[in-house]
Amino acid sequence: MAHDHTIPQRWEHYTAQDHAVWKTLFERQTALLPGLACAEFVEGMRHLPISAQGIPNFAELNDVLKPQTGWQVVAVPGLVPDEVFFEHLANRRFPSGNFIRGANQLDYLQEPDVFHDVFGHVPMLMHPVMADFIQMYGEAGLRAQRIGKLTELARVYWYTVEFGLVKEVVNGAQALRIYGAGIASSFTESVYAVQSASPHRIGFELERVMRTNYRIDDFQESYFVLDSLDDLLGLARIDFAPVYERLNHGPSYQPGDVLPTDTVLHRGSGAYHCAHTAVSA
Ligand code: HBI
Ligand code: FE
Numbered sequence: 001m002a003h004d005h006t007i008p009q010r011w012e013h014y015t016a017q018d019h020a021v022w023k024t025l026f027e028r029q030t031a032l033l034p035g036l037a038c039a040e041f042v043e044g045m046r047h048l049p050i051s052a053q054g055i056p057n058f059a060e061l062n063d064v065l066k067p068q069t070g071w072q073v074v075a076v077p078g079l080v081p082d083e084v085f086f087e088h089l090a091n092r093r094f095p096s097g098n099f100i101r102g103a104n105q106l107d108y109l110q111e112p113d114v115f116h117d118v119f120g121h122v123p124m125l126m127h128p129v130m131a132d133f134i135q136m137y138g139e140a141g142l143r144a145q146r147i148g149k150l151t152e153l154a155r156v157y158w159y160t161v162e163f164g165l166v167k168e169v170v171n172g173a174q175a176l177r178i179y180g181a182g183i184a185s186s187f188t189e190s191v192y193a194v195q196s197a198s199p200h201r202i203g204f205e206l207e208r209v210m211r212t213n214y215r216i217d218d219f220q221e222s223y224f225v226l227d228s229l230d231d232l233l234g235l236a237r238i239d240f241a242p243v244y245e246r247l248n249h250g251p252s253y254q255p256g257d258v259l260p261t262d263t264v265l266h267r268g269s270g271a272y273h274c275a276h277t278a279v280s281a
Pocket of ligand 2: 112182
């Protein structure tokens with residue numbers, strides 16, 4: 001492994017079983033996403049060599065991705081240290097796990113694998129706005145880490161790049177669509193995020209989000225919704241220093257909180273998480 005934690009993808013080492021898992025995941029997700037994923041995600045996917053055939057070859061992805069937005073995918077063994085992760089993003093390299101989950105764990109995994117990273121993230125990296133935004137996150141991450149503000153900054157990434165929803169006009173009516181990779185790569189959460197009555201859907205507001213904890217072990221209780229992906233452009237240019245200063249004072253919020261100041265697009269019933277607590281209690 002190199003100092004930047006990259007490894008060769010070794011595409012030829014994937015087994016028939018690995019490619020079969022990819023095919024299963026790809027096919028069920030591709031059948032599900034029309035009407036759930038945003039137009040930019042669908043468009044990015046359409047131009048990339050990502051198909052049911054098998055795990056994509058990163059070199060082939062990069063032949064399309066790099067000329068489009070300057071991004072490239074590099075292989076890593078799994079989660080990498082924050083600093084290494086940010087250094088890659090700041091240089092428009094997206095670290096992707098090179099392994100794929102087992103056939104016995106299609107819906108749950110602790111570490112991002114090649115399906116989450118490539119199917120979930122790479123289509124949005126074809127979009128110039130997201131391309132700039134994630135590079136900025138890498139740069140801001142390096143600074144945040146030095147000044148002890150990573151917890152706050154990581155919430156921005158979580159509620160946008162991983163679990164973001166965006167408004168979209170569909171047949172003259174406003175609809176909510178997925179752009180976050182954590183949702184787009186999840187069979188169960190993609191339907192839940194857009195269609196379930198359970199979660200709150202709240203207009204995205206930077207400081208509000210940076211005060212809000214998130215759950216990593218279950219569906220989100222709240223999603224934050226952008227008016228447009230172009231809103232990320234403003235976020236990419238923000239000077240976080242005064243924001244961090246304000247965050248030193250005032251409250252922090254739990255994932256299911258709704259505030260009087262929120263723009264509530266849908267007030268969730270909370271039914272999903274109620275049922276789950278009841279079962280596990
Ligand atoms: N490493 N490979 C990988 N993928 C991630 O998404 C990732 C990571 N290391 C750290 C990290 N994410 C997050 O904890 C940061 O965004 C804070
Ligand atoms: Fe991710």
